[in-house]
Amino acid sequence: MAELTFSATILNVNDDNATRYLTTRTLRLAGYRVLEAANGEEALRLAAQERPDVVVLDVKLPDISGYDVCQRLRSQPHTASIAVMHTSATFVTPDKKVRGLEGGADAYLTEPFEGEELIATVRSLLRMRRAEQDLRRRAEHLTEADRRKDLFLAMLAHELRNPLAAITTAAGILERRAPADPKDARMVSIIQRQTNHLARLVDDLLDVSRLTRGKVELRQARVDLRGVLEQVLTVFRPQAEGRQLKLESSLPAVPMWMEADSTRLVQVFTNLLDNALKYTDAGGTLTVTAERLLSEDGSASARVRVKDTGIGIRPEILPSVFELFSQADESLERTRGGLGIGLTLVHNLVEMHGGRVEAHSDGPGRGSEFVVWLPLQPQAVDAEQEVVLPELVKRRRHILLVEDNTDARQALQDLLETWGHRVEVAADGLRGLELAVQRTPEVALVDIGLPGLDGYRMAEELRAKIGRGIRLVALTGYGGTDDHTRAREAGFDLHLVKPVKPDDLSRLLSEL
Incomplete structure (x- = not known):
């Protein structure tokens, strides 16, 4: 001893x-x-x-x-x-x-x-203390490793989103031009689909890391769940047709209002439909249904079913299907792809909204069904309030684009000019600040990680020099809650995470 x-x-x-x-x-x-x-x-x-x-x-x-x-x-x-x-x-x-x-x-x-009793007790306490010290050191190492992992994931997302932004924007420009060859149109479509898929993987990877640490905050507002589902279905119909799948839906004729983070709800149903799409072979059917339920106490809830006729889920896997890195396709060839984190995100985000989600399957080859329950606002609210959506006003704008990535800057400039906007560009924060003060553009699209003067400092300087006379939009690869907060505190009006889809950017510029 x-x-x-x-x-x-x-x-x-x-x-x-x-x-x-x-x-x-x-x-x-x-x-x-x-x-x-x-x-x-x-x-x-x-x-x-x-x-x-x-x-x-x-x-x-x-x-x-x-x-x-x-x-x-x-x-x-x-x-x-x-x-x-x-x-x-x-x-x-x-x-x-x-x-x-x-x-x-x-x-x-x-x-x-007795002396022997004293020594034996001391030795026992020393063993216990050293075991505690080992556990403490391991916990400290794990905490530091977790911190480094989070830092790595944030940097990885930033580095991946910059090239993704350039590819997405360039593909958006090509998509709007009449192709000289039908093959060109197919290639552009492939680029768009795969870039969107990569962007979703990056977002899911970061989100599941933040969720497991409790660092995701919901930005809740009054949201029409039916509208969210229609938005997701609109995106997935072309994908289903491209995979030779039938996509059927049955939604209520009236809005389904709830307090929710619309972005996170879109993420929930996007992941469920993406999962159904991935595990269903050509000729199959995907079905989305939603209905309003009333309980005995008068409270309302929505039940949304996402059903497919795909490969199904084995009974032994079903109980753990929402666990991190769980995969229905565990074959060596991994033909279905995916990281095994999408359903974990679904489960956590639904619970954060006060709901629950269940998975059902009759076994291999017999399809799967995911059922989501979410709390709704009382029906009376729907009858009392009528929301009129304004028409999007298309107009040309004077835009300053500040981006240090050459490809991303050129692609975005070309896209904005294709839409008829007047665009000025800067490759660093100091030049961007100078142009903004001299030319007074209506909108500035500003990357955060700029050389010389970063995007936060540029926003602060602009607000100090010209006040609220310009709309500032942060374009960045950093998409955490802290990043949104810091951008808002620096003076930005909006915080967009790369890659931004051309349609989303067009809508944003129209609605400003």
Whole structure:
């Protein structure tokens, strides 16, 4: 046991000189370094100064009790992890032992005790303390590794989104031109689909990391769930047709109002439909149905079913289908693709909205069904309020584009000019600030990671120089909640995460 004793320090606290001497001699013969204290205040001072591994602490001391000494050791971060062994020749009743142990002591010995019993107890406490230290070090390493992972994922997303933004914008320009060859149109369509798929994978990867750490915040507003489903279905119909799948839907004739984050709801049903699409072969059918339900207490909820005729889910996999990295297709060839995180996102986001989601399947080859329940606002709200959506006003704008990535800047400039906007560009924050002050554009699309003067500083300088006379839109690869908050605090009106789809950008410019 020598490895447990050669470096350990023991603080022996006892006001009885003879007992203190015998205890110290026993511990030193066992190879320990021993410090001594005759009262509680001296014990606290030595504990804070020397940081012993174990304190052998008599309960009855002349100034303060051993119970109080132990509690004060536990209350201070720098002494809280020291192992404490109470000793007593008088306070030996069960209730006194319980008081000592509940007060923070790790062991209790009744005097007089044998030397072997003392040494065995000290060794046990040292093993326990070192096990705790190992666990603490591992926890610290895991915390640091988690921090580095989050930093890496944020940087990875930023680095991936810049080229994705350039590709998406360039493909958007090509899509609006009449192709010279039918093959060109097919190639552009492939580029768009695969770029959108990559962008979704990047977003899902970051979102699941933030969700597992509780760092996703919902931006709730009054949302029509029916409108969200229609939006998702509009996006997926061409994809289903391209895969030779039938996409059927049955939605209510009236709005389904709820308090929700519309972006996150789109993400939920996009992931469910993407999952159904991925696991259903050509000739199959995807079905989306939604209905309003009323409970006995008068509360309303929505039940949305996403059903497919695909490969189904094996019974042994079904209970864990919402767990991280769970895959229905576990074959070596991995023909269905995916990261196994989409359904985890669905489950967490639905629960954050106060709902629940279930998965059903009759087994392999018999399709799957995912059912989502979400709380709705009372029907009376729908009858009282009529929302009129304004027509999008198309108009030419004077736009400043500040982007240091050459390809992304050129592609976005070409796209904006194709729409008839007047565009000026800058490759760094200082030049962007100069142009904004001199030319007073209506809108500035500003990358955050700029050389010289980053996007946040540029926004702050612009607000200080020209106030609210310009609309500032942040275009960035960083999409965390903290990034949105920081952009808003710097003076940006909107925060968009790359790659921005051309249709979304066109709508944004029309609605400003």
